[in-house]
Amino acid sequence: MSLLDASLIADVPPFRGIERQNLVELLSKARSERYEMGRTIFRQGEEAHSFFLLLDGHIRVVRVTPDGDQMIARYISSGELFGIAQALSLDSYPANAVAAVDCIALSWPGSYWQTITDRYPTFATNTYKTVGARLQEAQNKMVEMATERVEQRVAKAISKLANQTGQKTDDGILISFPISRQDISEMTGTTLHTVSRLLSAWENKGIVKSSRKKITVTDSHQLAVLASRDLHN
Amino acid sequence: MSLLDASLIADVPPFRGIERQNLVELLSKARSERYEMGRTIFRQGEEAHSFFLLLDGHIRVVRVTPDGDQMIARYISSGELFGIAQALSLDSYPANAVAAVDCIALSWPGSYWQTITDRYPTFATNTYKTVGARLQEAQNKMVEMATERVEQRVAKAISKLANQTGQKTDDGILISFPISRQDISEMTGTTLHTVSRLLSAWENKGIVKSSRKKITVTDSHQLAVLASRDLHN
DNA sequence: TTCAATATTTGTCGAAACGCAAATCAATAG
DNA sequence: CTATTGATTTGCGTTTCGACAAATATTGAA
Numbered sequence: 001m002s003l004l005d006a007s008l009i010a011d012v013p014p015f016r017g018i019e020r021q022n023l024v025e026l027l028s029k030a031r032s033e034r035y036e037m038g039r040t041i042f043r044q045g046e047e048a049h050s051f052f053l054l055l056d057g058h059i060r061v062v063r064v065t066p067d068g069d070q071m072i073a074r075y076i077s078s079g080e081l082f083g084i085a086q087a088l089s090l091d092s093y094p095a096n097a098v099a100a101v102d103c104i105a106l107s108w109p110g111s112y113w114q115t116i117t118d119r120y121p122t123f124a125t126n127t128y129k130t131v132g133a134r135l136q137e138a139q140n141k142m143v144e145m146a147t148e149r150v151e152q153r154v155a156k157a158i159s160k161l162a163n164q165t166g167q168k169t170d171d172g173i174l175i176s177f178p179i180s181r182q183d184i185s186e187m188t189g190t191t192l193h194t195v196s197r198l199l200s201a202w203e204n205k206g207i208v209k210s211s212r213k214k215i216t217v218t219d220s221h222q223l224a225v226l227a228s229r230d231l232h233n
Numbered sequence: 234m235s236l237l238d239a240s241l242i243a244d245v246p247p248f249r250g251i252e253r254q255n256l257v258e259l260l261s262k263a264r265s266e267r268y269e270m271g272r273t274i275f276r277q278g279e280e281a282h283s284f285f286l287l288l289d290g291h292i293r294v295v296r297v298t299p300d301g302d303q304m305i306a307r308y309i310s311s312g313e314l315f316g317i318a319q320a321l322s323l324d325s326y327p328a329n330a331v332a333a334v335d336c337i338a339l340s341w342p343g344s345y346w347q348t349i350t351d352r353y354p355t356f357a358t359n360t361y362k363t364v365g366a367r368l369q370e371a372q373n374k375m376v377e378m379a380t381e382r383v384e385q386r387v388a389k390a391i392s393k394l395a396n397q398t399g400q401k402t403d404d405g406i407l408i409s410f411p412i413s414r415q416d417i418s419e420m421t422g423t424t425l426h427t428v429s430r431l432l433s434a435w436e437n438k439g440i441v442k443s444s445r446k447k448i449t450v451t452d453s454h455q456l457a458v459l460a461s462r463d464l465h466n
Numbered sequence: 467t468t469c470a471a472t473a474t475t476t477g478t479c480g481a482a483a484c485g486c487a488a489a490t491c492a493a494t495a496g
Numbered sequence: 497c498t499a500t501t502g503a504t505t506t507g508c509g510t511t512t513c514g515a516c517a518a519a520t521a522t523t524g525a526a
Contacts (some may be wrong), residue, residue, distance in 0.1 A: 063372065066461075069380040073372055088365030094372070131364055132321030138371035139296060139306055139327070145378035146422025147302040150483065181504065189379025194483060196505055212492055212503060228299075383513070413473065424514060429475055445473060445522055 004032060008055065009106070012079045014130070017122040026116065030106040035099040037178075041083070042093050048085035050107040054078050057103025058165065058177040062096040062186070072187045074137070075100065075177075077165055080130075086113035087127050101177045145189055153188040154198050155226035158208070162217040171209055172218035180213050202226075237265060241288065242339070245312045247363070250355040259349065263339040268332040270411075274316070275326050281318035283340040287311050290336025291398065291410040295329040295419070305420045307370070308333065308410075310398055313363075319346035320360050334410045378422055386421040387431050388459035391441070395450040404442055405451035413446050435459075 006023040009015045015023060032055075035041055041052070044064050059076035073095055076082045082105075085093055108116070117124040144153060158175070166173035181192040181199070188195070199215070202208045207223050209216045217223055239256040242248045248256060265288075268274055274285070277297050292309035306328055309315045315338075318326055341349070350357040377386060391408070399406035414425040414432070421428075432448070435441045440456050442449045450456055 063376050065376060065380055067380070069376075071376045071379050073375070087361070088368060089362045090365065090369075094369060128320070128361060128364075129322045131361070131368060132323070135321060135364060135368045135371060136323075136327060138368060138375055142306070142371055142375045142378060143296050143298060143302075143304045145375060146304050147298055147300070180502095191484060192504080193485085193506085196503095197483095200505070210504095414475095415473080425474080426476085426515085427513065429473095430513095433475070443474095 004028075004030060004106075009053065012053065014053070014081050014123060014126045016126065018120055022120065026108075027106075029112055030108050032104065032106050035103045035105065037099055037101050037103075039099045041097040041099065041105070044095050045092050048083065048091055048093050048110050050083065050110055051081065051086060051113060052083045052097075052108075053081055053106045055104045055106060057105075058100040059103060059105075060098045060100045060183070062098060063094070064096065070186055071189065072183060074134075075161070075165070081127065083107075084113075084127065084131075086110055087131055100179070150188065150190045150194055151198055152227060152229060154184060154190065154195055155223055157184060157187045158215060158217065159220065159223050159227050162215075162220065162223075166217065169216060171216045173220060174214065174216045178213035179215060237261075237263060237339070242286065245286065247286070247314050247356060247359045249359065251353055255353065260339075262345055263341050265337065265339050268336045268338065270332055270334050270336075272332045274330040274332065274338070277328050278325050281316065281324055281326050281343050283316065283343055284314065284319060284346060285316045285330075286314055286339045288337045288339060290338075291333040292336060292338075293331045293333045293416070295331060296327070297329065303419055304422065305416060307367075308394070308398070314360065316340075317346075317360065317364075319343055320364055333412070383421065383423045383427055384431055385460060385462060387417060387423065387428055388456055390417060390420045391448060391450065392453065392456050392460050395448075395453065395456075399450065402449060404449045406453060407447065407449045411446035412448060 004027040006020050006027060009023055009027065010020065015026070018026070030053075035057075041059065042048075042050075044062075054076050056078050058078075059082055061073045061076060061082065062070050063073050064070045076097075083093060083097060085091065088094070117127070144156065148156075161175050161179070162173040165176050167176045168174075181195040184195045185192045199208060199210050202223075203210060205222070207217070207219045207226075209218055237260040239253050239260060242256055242260065243253065248259070251259070263286075268290075274292065275281075275283075277295075287309050289311050291311075292315055294306045294309060294315065295303050296306050297303045309330075316326060316330060318324065321327070350360070377389065381389075394408045394412070395406040398409050400409045401407075414428040417428045418425045432441060432443050435456075436443060438455070440450070440452045440459075442451055
């Protein structure tokens with residue numbers, strides 16, 4: 001592990017507003033690690049020994065049910081904290097975290113959480129804001145799952161991924177990490193078969209282009225229409 | 234409004250661990266109000282002028298979608314805080330709150346939130362714990378909606394209501410506030426028709442007894458079996 | 467008591483989406 | 497280059513559950 005420079009986290013939202021010298025102090029307690037694609041960073045139920053900041057890459061947060069079903073709760077993008085069980089007063093992780101691509105993340109020992117929130121109220125405020133936002137997000141998704149049909153949910157999920165993490169290409173907006181039909185189905189509570197059928201149909205209509213683990217949105221407007229269509233009207 | 238006694242909130246979870254004289258101070262800023270059954274306490278999107286503590290009764294928290302669908306996100310029981318938009322850094326309420334029975338609640342001006350969390354770290358800690366717990370709950374429900382069938386979801390919802398707020402009667406455990414088939418359907422993402430059919434079937438099997446806006450669980454074990462049944466096995 | 471408003475029950479039909487199966491296609495390791 | 501593995505596509509039968517409709521029951525108000 002090489003020495004970490006303060007500029008690494010200076011403009012990352014959770015640490016915004018903290019003085020440079022304090023950032024150096026913070027980094028001195030952190031450990032930097034590389035996680036290759038597919039690697040599990042921590043598992044649901046495991047004791048929450050650390051909390052993390054994603055510096056580069058994308059992380060899949062997956063909840064597993066007792067029946068063995070699983071759902072992708074969210075994707076973490078660079079600059080976001082994850083595995084912050086301490087912020088939720090949990091002593092074990094509530095989900096699995098898996099690297100969706102090769103990733104680089106910082107981690108701090110869980111025991112350091114109290115110290116850092118006490119010492120840097122800005123950080124505390126920022127993280128509670130994050131928790132609040134995730135609560136909103138989870139409740140929205142809950143309602144979405146309860147009230148919308150599969151096509152609408154899948155359209156929403158892809159739309160969101162494209163807007164949040166997509167990169168412009170010649171064809172349109174490409175989701176910037178490998179994502180399978182199975183992944184999409186686990187985000188939306190359906191089967192990979194149904195997702196595949198939907199993507200095929202949309203490809204025929206010129207809304208998306210897709211290949212193995214790649215999805216490009218070619219007509220985001222039409223996709224948005226599908227995402228918001230109320231079938232009652 | 235009469236004078237409020239410190240014993241009102243002394244043993245209520247969010248305020249636990251705060252000295253009596255401080256409770257008096259806290260109460261001096263609070264307003265007590267009675268809400269008759271069916272009354273809307275605040276509406277989704279409305280500016281969050283106050284936050285609340287439920288002293289007595291049950292509150293329905295309802296999210297409304299742009300399409301006009303709605304979902305009951307949770308029920309609040311006495312002793313719980315609600316409408317705490319400030320804790321989520323929101324400036325408008327994210328849902329409607331409706332009195333499910335006649336209720337009594339305290340409210341404080343939203344502007345007081347900062348003061349109280351600054352002055353009473355115990356309170357701050359307690360509420361963030363609550364927010365964390367609600368995030369867990371929302372994510373669980375999200376996964377539940379994504380992976381379970383209607384019967385299982387309805388069984389879970391009724392089971393939970395009976396365990397959390399039910400009262401023992403001769404017949405079994407009675408859910409202690411009026412709740413319609415429509416309400417259950419809005420908690421579980423189905424229709425009142427389906428809920429009605431399920432309850433009828435369960436009544437024939439001797440699992441529940443129900444009448445207009447009343448549900449009694451007569452065999453909570455069997456209901457728990459339905460709630461946890463994995464149809465794959 | 468009677469009426470109106472609300473809640474509940476039940477039947478029938480059909481569409482959405484799942485489960486299963488099998489074929490095809492793409493990527494990667496030898 | 498080829499074989500193997502994993503991802504995707506597509507077809508088909510089946511199930512779940514929603515939509516619609518109409519009858520019945522309960523409550524509260526006049």
